[in-house]
Amino acid sequence: MTAYVVIDLDVDDPAGFQQYVDAVTPLIEKAGARNLLIDDDCLTLEGDWRPPTLVIHEFPSKEAVRAFWDAPEYQPLKALRRRHSTVRVVVGEAGRPGH
Structure with missing residues (x-):
């Protein structure tokens, strides 16, 4: 079943973060995933969640997300992302x- 990765992204260093984007994009594509949305002006209709940038990726399944997240080649990119941004x-x- 299709899985969606929802990211609340706050970039501290745009130039440094671009290095991450350039390196991670081929890995996302290799995982069979695609980027659906990047919005730095999303609309909050209720509650206090106001992500500086909202990102949504579509993966073939939760298993595919987990395989991507745990892949050895992604680990150094996580460190790079963490140096230049904060995410949820x-x-x-x-x-x-049933849903």
Whole structure:
């Protein structure tokens, strides 16, 4: 079932973060995923969640997300991302039975 990675992104150093984007994009594509949304002006309708930038990626499944997240080649990129940004990341799966 399709899984969606929702990221609350706050970039501290845009030039440094671009290095991460350039390196991670091929890994995302290799995982069979795609970027659906990057919005630095999202609309909050209720509550106090106001991500500086909202990012959504679509993966084939939660298992594909986990494989990407845990992949050895992604580990140094996580460190690079953490140097230049702060994120909150959650994953949801579409079409779960009973939902």
